[in-house]
Amino acid sequence: xxxxxxxxxxxxxxxxxxxxxxxxxxxxxxxxxxxxxxxxxxxxxxxxxxxxxxxxxxxxxxxxxxxxxxxxxxxxxxxxxxxxxxxxxxxxxxxxxxxxxxxxxxxxxxxxxxxxxxxxxxxxxxxxxxxxxxxxxxxxxxxxxxxxxxxxxxxxxxxxxxxxxxxxxxxxxxxxxxxxxxxxxxxxxx
Amino acid sequence: xxxxxxxxxxxxxxxxxxxxxxxxxxxxxxxxxxxxxxxxxxxxxxxxxxxxxxxxxxxxxxxxxxxxxxxxxxxxxxxxxxxxxxxxxxxxxxxxxxxxxxxxxxxxxxxxxxxxxxxxxxxxxxxxxxxxxxxxxxxxxxxxxxxxxxxxxxxxxxxxxxxxxxxxxxxxxxxxxxxxxxxxxxxxxx
Numbered sequence: 419x420x421x422x423x424x425x426x427x428x429x430x431x432x433x434x435x436x437x438x439x440x441x442x443x444x445x446x447x448x449x450x451x452x453x454x455x456x457x458x459x460x461x462x463x464x465x466x467x468x469x470x471x472x473x474x475x476x477x478x479x480x481x482x483x484x485x486x487x488x489x490x491x492x493x494x495x496x497x498x499x500x501x502x503x504x505x506x507x508x509x510x511x512x513x514x515x516x517x518x519x520x521x522x523x524x525x526x527x528x529x530x531x532x533x534x535x536x537x538x539x540x541x542x543x544x545x546x547x548x549x550x551x552x553x554x555x556x557x558x559x560x561x562x563x564x565x566x567x568x569x570x571x572x573x574x575x576x577x578x579x580x581x582x583x584x585x586x587x588x589x590x591x592x593x594x595x596x597x598x599x600x601x602x603x604x605x606x607x608x
Numbered sequence: 609x610x611x612x613x614x615x616x617x618x619x620x621x622x623x624x625x626x627x628x629x630x631x632x633x634x635x636x637x638x639x640x641x642x643x644x645x646x647x648x649x650x651x652x653x654x655x656x657x658x659x660x661x662x663x664x665x666x667x668x669x670x671x672x673x674x675x676x677x678x679x680x681x682x683x684x685x686x687x688x689x690x691x692x693x694x695x696x697x698x699x700x701x702x703x704x705x706x707x708x709x710x711x712x713x714x715x716x717x718x719x720x721x722x723x724x725x726x727x728x729x730x731x732x733x734x735x736x737x738x739x740x741x742x743x744x745x746x747x748x749x750x751x752x753x754x755x756x757x758x759x760x761x762x763x764x765x766x767x768x769x770x771x772x773x774x775x776x777x778x779x780x781x782x783x784x785x786x787x788x789x790x791x792x793x794x795x796x797x798x
Contacts, residue, residue: 446717450678481674494637
Protein backbone atom coordinates (compact mmCIF):
# COMPACT_ATOMS: atom_id res chain seq x y z
CA UNK A 419 0.00 0.00 0.00
CA UNK A 420 1.87 2.99 -1.35
CA UNK A 421 0.31 5.51 1.05
CA UNK A 422 1.49 3.51 4.06
CA UNK A 423 5.01 3.20 2.68
CA UNK A 424 5.11 6.96 2.13
CA UNK A 425 3.81 7.59 5.62
CA UNK A 426 6.46 5.31 7.13
CA UNK A 427 9.16 7.12 5.16
CA UNK A 428 7.88 10.50 6.33
CA UNK A 429 6.97 9.79 9.94
CA UNK A 430 8.52 6.45 10.91
CA UNK A 431 11.69 6.35 12.98
CA UNK A 432 14.03 3.37 12.86
CA UNK A 433 15.77 2.72 16.18
CA UNK A 434 18.55 0.33 17.06
CA UNK A 435 17.55 -3.33 17.35
CA UNK A 436 15.19 -3.13 14.39
CA UNK A 437 12.54 -1.18 16.31
CA UNK A 438 10.45 0.84 13.86
CA UNK A 439 8.53 3.58 15.63
CA UNK A 440 5.27 4.66 14.02
CA UNK A 441 3.77 6.09 17.17
CA UNK A 442 2.88 9.38 15.50
CA UNK A 443 0.10 7.82 13.40
CA UNK A 444 -0.45 4.12 14.11
CA UNK A 445 0.07 2.85 17.64
CA UNK A 446 0.15 5.65 20.20
CA UNK A 447 -1.28 8.64 18.41
CA UNK A 448 -3.66 7.28 15.78
CA UNK A 449 -4.51 9.11 12.55
CA UNK A 450 -8.04 7.81 12.18
CA UNK A 451 -8.65 9.01 8.63
CA UNK A 452 -5.46 7.30 7.52
CA UNK A 453 -6.40 4.14 9.38
CA UNK A 454 -9.70 4.18 7.49
CA UNK A 455 -7.67 3.87 4.28
CA UNK A 456 -5.93 0.87 5.82
CA UNK A 457 -9.30 -0.63 6.73
CA UNK A 458 -10.57 -0.19 3.16
CA UNK A 459 -7.47 -1.93 1.83
CA UNK A 460 -7.95 -4.92 4.17
CA UNK A 461 -11.55 -5.09 2.96
CA UNK A 462 -10.44 -5.03 -0.67
CA UNK A 463 -8.05 -7.90 0.01
CA UNK A 464 -10.37 -10.13 2.09
CA UNK A 465 -13.89 -9.15 0.96
CA UNK A 466 -14.46 -12.50 -0.83
CA UNK A 467 -13.68 -14.56 2.26
CA UNK A 468 -17.04 -14.46 4.04
CA UNK A 469 -15.47 -13.02 7.20
CA UNK A 470 -17.74 -13.27 10.27
CA UNK A 471 -15.37 -11.93 12.97
CA UNK A 472 -12.21 -9.91 13.22
CA UNK A 473 -9.79 -11.05 15.92
CA UNK A 474 -6.96 -8.94 17.28
CA UNK A 475 -4.93 -8.61 20.45
CA UNK A 476 -4.75 -5.74 22.89
CA UNK A 477 -3.69 -3.05 22.78
CA UNK A 478 -2.47 -1.49 19.56
CA UNK A 479 -4.40 -3.80 17.24
CA UNK A 480 -7.78 -2.82 18.64
CA UNK A 481 -8.28 0.54 16.97
CA UNK A 482 -7.18 -0.72 13.56
CA UNK A 483 -9.44 -3.76 13.92
CA UNK A 484 -12.45 -1.63 14.89
CA UNK A 485 -12.03 0.76 11.96
CA UNK A 486 -11.54 -2.19 9.58
CA UNK A 487 -14.60 -4.01 10.94
CA UNK A 488 -16.82 -1.19 9.70
CA UNK A 489 -16.14 -2.26 6.12
CA UNK A 490 -16.86 -5.94 6.83
CA UNK A 491 -19.90 -5.25 9.06
CA UNK A 492 -18.73 -7.82 11.60
CA UNK A 493 -17.84 -7.66 15.31
CA UNK A 494 -14.31 -7.40 16.65
CA UNK A 495 -13.01 -9.69 19.39
CA UNK A 496 -9.78 -8.73 21.07
CA UNK A 497 -7.67 -11.22 22.98
CA UNK A 498 -6.85 -10.00 26.48
CA UNK A 499 -3.35 -10.05 27.89
CA UNK A 500 -4.31 -9.36 31.49
CA UNK A 501 -6.30 -11.60 33.77
CA UNK A 502 -9.36 -9.56 34.64
CA UNK A 503 -12.41 -9.85 36.83
CA UNK A 504 -14.31 -8.90 33.68
CA UNK A 505 -13.25 -12.09 31.91
CA UNK A 506 -14.31 -15.09 33.91
CA UNK A 507 -15.78 -18.36 32.84
CA UNK A 508 -14.65 -20.49 29.94
CA UNK A 509 -11.77 -19.03 27.99
CA UNK A 510 -9.33 -20.23 25.37
CA UNK A 511 -5.76 -19.41 26.35
CA UNK A 512 -2.40 -19.42 24.66
CA UNK A 513 1.08 -18.29 25.69
CA UNK A 514 2.88 -15.60 23.72
CA UNK A 515 6.45 -14.40 23.95
CA UNK A 516 6.65 -10.65 23.41
CA UNK A 517 9.82 -9.47 21.75
CA UNK A 518 8.88 -5.80 22.25
CA UNK A 519 8.21 -6.15 25.97
CA UNK A 520 10.73 -8.89 26.68
CA UNK A 521 8.44 -11.34 28.49
CA UNK A 522 5.88 -14.10 28.16
CA UNK A 523 2.20 -13.56 28.71
CA UNK A 524 -1.04 -15.46 28.43
CA UNK A 525 -3.73 -14.33 26.01
CA UNK A 526 -7.37 -15.13 26.63
CA UNK A 527 -10.52 -15.19 24.51
CA UNK A 528 -13.93 -16.09 25.89
CA UNK A 529 -15.30 -19.28 24.35
CA UNK A 530 -18.60 -17.49 23.81
CA UNK A 531 -17.31 -15.21 21.09
CA UNK A 532 -15.42 -17.50 18.72
CA UNK A 533 -17.08 -20.69 17.52
CA UNK A 534 -16.54 -23.35 14.89
CA UNK A 535 -18.95 -21.47 12.61
CA UNK A 536 -16.72 -18.39 12.45
CA UNK A 537 -14.55 -17.35 9.54
CA UNK A 538 -12.00 -15.14 11.22
CA UNK A 539 -9.71 -12.42 9.89
CA UNK A 540 -6.78 -11.63 12.19
CA UNK A 541 -5.73 -7.95 12.21
CA UNK A 542 -2.63 -6.48 13.84
CA UNK A 543 -0.40 -3.44 13.53
CA UNK A 544 2.95 -5.27 13.31
CA UNK A 545 4.29 -8.64 12.30
CA UNK A 546 7.86 -9.35 13.42
CA UNK A 547 8.61 -12.77 14.90
CA UNK A 548 4.94 -13.66 14.58
CA UNK A 549 4.42 -14.82 18.15
CA UNK A 550 1.18 -12.90 18.71
CA UNK A 551 -0.35 -14.25 15.49
CA UNK A 552 0.74 -17.79 16.37
CA UNK A 553 -1.02 -17.39 19.73
CA UNK A 554 -4.20 -16.13 18.07
CA UNK A 555 -4.12 -19.02 15.56
CA UNK A 556 -3.73 -21.45 18.44
CA UNK A 557 -6.88 -20.03 20.03
CA UNK A 558 -8.77 -20.19 16.72
CA UNK A 559 -7.71 -23.81 16.31
CA UNK A 560 -8.99 -24.63 19.80
CA UNK A 561 -12.29 -22.99 18.86
CA UNK A 562 -12.51 -24.94 15.62
CA UNK A 563 -12.90 -21.68 13.70
CA UNK A 564 -11.69 -21.09 10.15
CA UNK A 565 -8.84 -18.60 9.75
CA UNK A 566 -9.18 -16.75 6.46
CA UNK A 567 -5.90 -14.89 6.89
CA UNK A 568 -4.01 -12.15 8.66
CA UNK A 569 -4.10 -8.49 7.69
CA UNK A 570 -0.97 -6.76 8.92
CA UNK A 571 -0.12 -3.09 8.62
CA UNK A 572 3.66 -3.38 8.80
CA UNK A 573 5.67 -6.57 8.41
CA UNK A 574 9.33 -6.60 9.34
CA UNK A 575 10.71 -8.57 6.41
CA UNK A 576 14.03 -8.90 8.21
CA UNK A 577 12.42 -11.00 10.94
CA UNK A 578 11.09 -14.50 10.46
CA UNK A 579 7.40 -14.26 11.38
CA UNK A 580 5.98 -13.67 7.91
CA UNK A 581 7.96 -16.47 6.27
CA UNK A 582 7.05 -18.89 9.05
CA UNK A 583 3.32 -18.12 8.99
CA UNK A 584 3.16 -18.40 5.18
CA UNK A 585 5.00 -21.74 5.40
CA UNK A 586 2.17 -22.89 7.66
CA UNK A 587 -0.35 -22.08 4.94
CA UNK A 588 -1.66 -18.85 6.45
CA UNK A 589 -2.59 -16.13 3.98
CA UNK A 590 -0.68 -13.09 5.28
CA UNK A 591 -1.38 -9.74 3.64
CA UNK A 592 1.02 -7.06 4.85
CA UNK A 593 0.35 -3.54 3.61
CA UNK A 594 4.03 -2.63 3.92
CA UNK A 595 6.97 -5.04 4.21
CA UNK A 596 10.02 -3.29 5.60
CA UNK A 597 13.55 -4.52 4.98
CA UNK A 598 16.81 -3.07 6.23
CA UNK A 599 19.24 -1.89 3.57
CA UNK A 600 23.00 -2.24 3.90
CA UNK A 601 23.27 1.16 5.60
CA UNK A 602 20.73 0.20 8.23
CA UNK A 603 18.02 2.32 6.60
CA UNK A 604 14.66 0.99 5.52
CA UNK A 605 13.44 -0.11 2.13
CA UNK A 606 10.18 -1.64 1.08
CA UNK A 607 9.74 -5.03 -0.49
CA UNK A 608 7.73 -5.03 -3.74
CA UNK B 609 -28.76 6.97 25.89
CA UNK B 610 -31.76 4.72 25.77
CA UNK B 611 -30.25 2.22 23.29
CA UNK B 612 -27.29 1.61 25.60
CA UNK B 613 -29.53 1.11 28.63
CA UNK B 614 -31.57 -1.42 26.67
CA UNK B 615 -28.45 -3.20 25.53
CA UNK B 616 -27.13 -3.40 29.09
CA UNK B 617 -30.48 -4.83 30.24
CA UNK B 618 -30.44 -7.41 27.47
CA UNK B 619 -26.80 -8.43 27.39
CA UNK B 620 -25.12 -7.12 30.54
CA UNK B 621 -24.41 -9.46 33.43
CA UNK B 622 -24.08 -8.15 36.98
CA UNK B 623 -21.60 -10.15 39.04
CA UNK B 624 -20.80 -10.01 42.72
CA UNK B 625 -18.70 -7.06 43.86
CA UNK B 626 -20.47 -4.63 41.54
CA UNK B 627 -18.77 -6.00 38.41
CA UNK B 628 -20.97 -5.32 35.38
CA UNK B 629 -19.95 -7.51 32.45
CA UNK B 630 -20.64 -6.10 29.00
CA UNK B 631 -18.06 -8.19 27.22
CA UNK B 632 -20.54 -9.37 24.59
CA UNK B 633 -20.71 -5.97 22.89
CA UNK B 634 -18.40 -3.36 24.46
CA UNK B 635 -15.06 -4.52 25.86
CA UNK B 636 -14.10 -7.97 24.64
CA UNK B 637 -16.37 -8.66 21.72
CA UNK B 638 -17.22 -5.27 20.21
CA UNK B 639 -20.40 -4.55 18.26
CA UNK B 640 -18.96 -1.93 15.94
CA UNK B 641 -22.24 -0.69 14.49
CA UNK B 642 -23.58 -0.16 18.00
CA UNK B 643 -20.37 1.59 19.04
CA UNK B 644 -20.86 3.92 16.08
CA UNK B 645 -24.14 5.01 17.70
CA UNK B 646 -22.18 5.70 20.88
CA UNK B 647 -19.64 7.73 18.91
CA UNK B 648 -22.41 9.80 17.31
CA UNK B 649 -23.86 10.52 20.74
CA UNK B 650 -20.49 11.69 22.10
CA UNK B 651 -20.21 13.95 19.06
CA UNK B 652 -23.68 15.37 19.68
CA UNK B 653 -22.72 16.15 23.28
CA UNK B 654 -19.26 17.65 22.66
CA UNK B 655 -19.41 18.99 19.09
CA UNK B 656 -19.35 22.64 20.23
CA UNK B 657 -16.14 22.21 22.23
CA UNK B 658 -13.54 22.59 19.49
CA UNK B 659 -12.02 19.20 20.30
CA UNK B 660 -8.54 18.69 18.77
CA UNK B 661 -7.63 15.30 20.28
CA UNK B 662 -9.34 12.35 21.90
CA UNK B 663 -7.41 10.77 24.76
CA UNK B 664 -8.11 7.31 26.13
CA UNK B 665 -6.26 4.54 27.95
CA UNK B 666 -5.45 1.06 26.76
CA UNK B 667 -7.00 -1.32 26.22
CA UNK B 668 -10.79 -1.27 26.17
CA UNK B 669 -11.12 2.47 25.59
CA UNK B 670 -9.20 2.40 22.32
CA UNK B 671 -11.83 1.01 19.98
CA UNK B 672 -14.56 3.30 21.30
CA UNK B 673 -12.23 6.30 21.03
CA UNK B 674 -11.28 5.45 17.44
CA UNK B 675 -14.88 5.06 16.29
CA UNK B 676 -15.83 8.30 18.08
CA UNK B 677 -12.89 10.19 16.56
CA UNK B 678 -14.34 9.66 13.10
CA UNK B 679 -17.15 12.07 13.94
CA UNK B 680 -14.79 14.72 15.34
CA UNK B 681 -12.16 14.27 12.59
CA UNK B 682 -9.36 14.36 15.16
CA UNK B 683 -6.59 11.90 16.12
CA UNK B 684 -6.76 9.54 19.07
CA UNK B 685 -3.95 9.26 21.61
CA UNK B 686 -4.04 6.30 23.97
CA UNK B 687 -2.09 6.27 27.22
CA UNK B 688 0.07 3.18 27.54
CA UNK B 689 0.10 1.02 30.64
CA UNK B 690 3.17 -0.99 29.76
CA UNK B 691 6.72 0.30 29.44
CA UNK B 692 7.65 -0.41 25.86
CA UNK B 693 10.65 -0.10 23.60
CA UNK B 694 8.25 1.64 21.24
CA UNK B 695 7.72 4.49 23.67
CA UNK B 696 11.00 6.10 24.52
CA UNK B 697 11.95 9.72 24.93
CA UNK B 698 10.00 12.33 26.78
CA UNK B 699 6.76 11.10 28.29
CA UNK B 700 4.22 12.36 30.76
CA UNK B 701 3.49 9.76 33.43
CA UNK B 702 0.93 9.27 36.15
CA UNK B 703 0.13 6.46 38.57
CA UNK B 704 -3.26 4.77 38.51
CA UNK B 705 -4.79 2.27 40.89
CA UNK B 706 -6.86 -0.31 39.04
CA UNK B 707 -9.83 -1.62 40.95
CA UNK B 708 -10.60 -4.19 38.26
CA UNK B 709 -7.10 -5.63 38.17
CA UNK B 710 -6.21 -5.02 41.81
CA UNK B 711 -2.90 -3.23 41.32
CA UNK B 712 -1.16 0.07 40.60
CA UNK B 713 0.33 0.89 37.25
CA UNK B 714 2.01 3.78 35.50
CA UNK B 715 0.42 5.34 32.44
CA UNK B 716 2.51 7.12 29.83
CA UNK B 717 1.81 9.59 27.04
CA UNK B 718 4.51 10.94 24.73
CA UNK B 719 5.00 14.68 25.15
CA UNK B 720 4.93 15.01 21.37
CA UNK B 721 1.25 14.22 21.03
CA UNK B 722 -0.46 16.38 23.64
CA UNK B 723 0.41 20.07 23.82
CA UNK B 724 -0.89 23.21 25.48
CA UNK B 725 -2.78 24.02 22.27
CA UNK B 726 -4.93 20.90 22.51
CA UNK B 727 -8.57 20.77 23.56
CA UNK B 728 -8.93 17.19 24.69
CA UNK B 729 -11.96 14.94 25.07
CA UNK B 730 -11.34 11.92 27.31
CA UNK B 731 -13.19 8.76 26.25
CA UNK B 732 -13.50 5.52 28.22
CA UNK B 733 -15.78 2.52 28.47
CA UNK B 734 -16.34 2.60 32.25
CA UNK B 735 -16.26 5.08 35.10
CA UNK B 736 -16.24 3.52 38.57
CA UNK B 737 -13.82 4.96 41.12
CA UNK B 738 -12.47 7.31 38.47
CA UNK B 739 -8.80 6.51 38.95
CA UNK B 740 -8.01 6.12 35.23
CA UNK B 741 -9.66 9.46 34.40
CA UNK B 742 -7.82 11.17 37.25
CA UNK B 743 -4.56 9.82 35.83
CA UNK B 744 -5.40 11.07 32.35
CA UNK B 745 -6.34 14.50 33.74
CA UNK B 746 -3.04 14.62 35.60
CA UNK B 747 -1.20 14.03 32.31
CA UNK B 748 -3.27 16.70 30.54
CA UNK B 749 -2.49 19.16 33.32
CA UNK B 750 1.24 18.44 32.95
CA UNK B 751 0.88 19.09 29.21
CA UNK B 752 -1.00 22.33 29.80
CA UNK B 753 -3.82 21.10 27.58
CA UNK B 754 -7.47 22.04 28.02
CA UNK B 755 -9.81 19.23 29.06
CA UNK B 756 -13.25 19.76 27.53
CA UNK B 757 -14.77 16.79 29.34
CA UNK B 758 -15.05 13.04 29.64
CA UNK B 759 -17.35 10.89 27.53
CA UNK B 760 -18.10 7.65 29.38
CA UNK B 761 -20.16 4.75 28.11
CA UNK B 762 -21.18 3.29 31.48
CA UNK B 763 -20.87 5.03 34.83
CA UNK B 764 -21.32 3.05 38.01
CA UNK B 765 -23.44 5.49 39.98
CA UNK B 766 -22.91 3.40 43.13
CA UNK B 767 -19.21 4.19 43.08
CA UNK B 768 -17.69 7.57 43.78
CA UNK B 769 -15.77 8.43 40.61
CA UNK B 770 -18.47 10.43 38.83
CA UNK B 771 -19.35 12.55 41.84
CA UNK B 772 -15.70 13.25 42.58
CA UNK B 773 -14.80 14.25 39.02
CA UNK B 774 -17.83 16.54 38.72
CA UNK B 775 -16.90 18.15 42.06
CA UNK B 776 -13.53 18.97 40.47
CA UNK B 777 -15.31 20.84 37.69
CA UNK B 778 -14.95 18.20 34.99
CA UNK B 779 -17.83 17.87 32.56
CA UNK B 780 -18.66 14.15 32.68
CA UNK B 781 -21.19 12.82 30.17
CA UNK B 782 -22.09 9.20 30.88
CA UNK B 783 -24.36 7.54 28.35
CA UNK B 784 -25.73 5.18 31.00
CA UNK B 785 -25.50 5.59 34.78
CA UNK B 786 -26.08 2.30 36.54
CA UNK B 787 -27.30 2.07 40.12
CA UNK B 788 -27.96 -1.01 42.21
CA UNK B 789 -31.53 -1.48 43.39
CA UNK B 790 -32.38 -2.95 46.79
CA UNK B 791 -32.45 -6.48 45.37
CA UNK B 792 -28.94 -6.13 43.95
CA UNK B 793 -30.28 -5.71 40.41
CA UNK B 794 -29.50 -2.75 38.19
CA UNK B 795 -31.49 0.36 37.47
CA UNK B 796 -30.63 3.40 35.41
CA UNK B 797 -30.42 6.94 36.72
CA UNK B 798 -32.43 9.48 34.74
